[in-house]
Amino acid sequence: MQSLYRLKESPSQTAGPYVHIGCVPNFSGIGGVYEEDLGTTMVNEKTKGERIKVSGTVYDGTGTPLKDALIEIWQADADGLYPSPEEHRGTADPNFTGFGRKAGDYQTGEWVFETVKPGAVPFPDGRKMAPHISFWIVARGINIGLQTRMYFPDEAEANAKDPILTKIEHQNRVPTLIAKKEGDGAYRFDIYLQGENETVFFDF
Amino acid sequence: MSLTNQRPAASFFARDRGWQPEALTPQYKTSVARSPSRALLSMPQTLSEITGPVFGHNIIGPLDNDLILNFAKPGESAIGPRIYVYGRVLDETGRGVPNVLVEFWQANAGGRYRHAKEGYIAPLDPNFGGCGRCITAEDGSYEFRTVQPGPYPWPNRGNDWRPAHIHFSLFGQGFAQRLITQMYFEGDPMIWKCPIVDVVPHREGIESLIAQLDMDSTVPMDARAYKFDMVLRGRRSTLFENRLEGN
Numbered sequence: 001m002q003s004l005y006r007l008k009e010s011p012s013q014t015a016g017p018y019v020h021i022g023c024v025p026n027f028s029g030i031g032g033v034y035e036e037d038l039g040t041t042m043v044n045e046k047t048k049g050e051r052i053k054v055s056g057t058v059y060d061g062t063g064t065p066l067k068d069a070l071i072e073i074w075q076a077d078a079d080g081l082y083p084s085p086e087e088h089r090g091t092a093d094p095n096f097t098g099f100g101r102k103a104g105d106y107q108t109g110e111w112v113f114e115t116v117k118p119g120a121v122p123f124p125d126g127r128k129m130a131p132h133i134s135f136w137i138v139a140r141g142i143n144i145g146l147q148t149r150m151y152f153p154d155e156a157e158a159n160a161k162d163p164i165l166t167k168i169e170h171q172n173r174v175p176t177l178i179a180k181k182e183g184d185g186a187y188r189f190d191i192y193l194q195g196e197n198e199t200v201f202f203d204f
Numbered sequence: 205m206s207l208t209n210q211r212p213a214a215s216f217f218a219r220d221r222g223w224q225p226e227a228l229t230p231q232y233k234t235s236v237a238r239s240p241s242r243a244l245l246s247m248p249q250t251l252s253e254i255t256g257p258v259f260g261h262n263i264i265g266p267l268d269n270d271l272i273l274n275f276a277k278p279g280e281s282a283i284g285p286r287i288y289v290y291g292r293v294l295d296e297t298g299r300g301v302p303n304v305l306v307e308f309w310q311a312n313a314g315g316r317y318r319h320a321k322e323g324y325i326a327p328l329d330p331n332f333g334g335c336g337r338c339i340t341a342e343d344g345s346y347e348f349r350t351v352q353p354g355p356y357p358w359p360n361r362g363n364d365w366r367p368a369h370i371h372f373s374l375f376g377q378g379f380a381q382r383l384i385t386q387m388y389f390e391g392d393p394m395i396w397k398c399p400i401v402d403v404v405p406h407r408e409g410i411e412s413l414i415a416q417l418d419m420d421s422t423v424p425m426d427a428r429a430y431k432f433d434m435v436l437r438g439r440r441s442t443l444f445e446n447r448l449e450g451n
Binding site: 005006007008009010011012013014015016017018019020021022023025028029030032033034035038039060061062064066068072074075076082083084085086087097098099106121122123124129132134136138139140141142143144145146147149164167168193194198199200201202203204 | 219220221223224225226227229232234235236237238239240241242244245246247248249250251252253254255256257258259263265267268274275294295296297298305307308309317318319320321322333334335336337371373377378379380382383384385386400401403404408409410412413434435436437438
């Protein structure tokens with residue numbers, strides 16, 4: 001039989017407790033190597049769209065906040081376009097990075113992203129997905145990065161038609177993917193690694 | 205918004221979850237309370253996963269890939285065995301992946317991390333920060349200079365020691381390729397005693413994380429070299445992608 005000549009993906013290993021050194025060195029107190037930690041600033045004064053703040057905490061199975069997690073987000077701009085070379089539908093807002101990276105606070109575990117509300121992005125069959133933010137979570141004790149999504153509580157109609165949310169068999173778990181509104185433009189998205197309210201994690 | 209007449213972005217090969225570590229690995233105790241207990245939900249990749257941030261060379265400073273100098277006082281350098289680490293970032297089809305932001309971090313030569321929550325008695329090196337980064341070239345190649353990190357004790361089972369290792373973080377072309385892994389050094393006996401290495405289910409998987417000494421690439425009287433290739437998920441050809449009607 002012929003070979004497919006495929007390689008295997010490198011096995012993932014935990015980001016470990018000192019992920020800050022490599023990914024957010026300024027946050028960890030290692031100053032002067034990089035000007036700014038990657039993913040700190042997603043918007044500037046010219047960015048189009050509604051400014052929002054997304055905060056949250058990652059909890060372990062005992063209900064204890066993770067104080068050493070690293071959270072990354074990736075999202076479309078206000079018009080639903082991604083600032084990526086793989087985006088072929090148009091050009092995304094040049095004043096928006098789409099990418100954010102934050103470490104949980106050393107004392108509380110909380111992280112906060114300042115961004116804009118994303119526009120809708122199409123599913124492969126052309127239906128619109130509800131506005132959402134992709135999350136990737138790594139930490140000590142997490143062997144392979146966890147993928148999830150945050151949806152918006154003020155998009156009930158779009159959420160009810162979302163091709164991913166509607167495909168989830170256990171509909172009682174869908175609320176784990178929907179942020180809570182905390183005020184004008186402020187959302188809370190807590191992530192539960194285990195337990196009754198375990199967040200839905202995806203294998204995309 | 206329609207995709208008609210536009211090249212559809214291609215999705216990635218399914219991740220081989222039998223090759224990757226499980227979430228729950230009791231030998232690595234921290235995973236017990238931090239592992240999701242329900243199955244991951246398999247969903248089709250969309251633009252949200254197929255696209256991803258791409259970083260330009262403009263973010264990279266001249267010393268970003270030199271851990272011997274990037275935290276050192278002028279005229280001084282980090283202490284420890286000087287090494288180059290080089291290799292390629294490939295995808296599962298064997299193609300080099302260009303423009304990958306590669307970030308790396310490590311303990312110093314004594315096994316001590318520069319971190320507020322680190323308590324090992326080995327001393328800090330005032331000239332060693334422990335972080336670096338670079339972006340892969342057109343053929344997926346990268347390189348950096350550092351000192352070989354030391355082994356490091358941790359209390360997992362009372363007397364566990366990490367083998368000498370360097371952490372790597374990789375951005376591919378899509379967010380679904382995002383990966384963090386660790387590189388180990390050929391011949392280190394601690395590799396086979398480490399519960400974190402042991403979460404990798406296949407021996408070949410572990411071997412794929414062990415860099416080999418490459419005497420042909422050493423710089424005589426200066427630094428030895430270790431070669432470390434990494435592999436990201438492969439991208440499908442658009443040939444058999446699901447297309448929209450009329451596309």
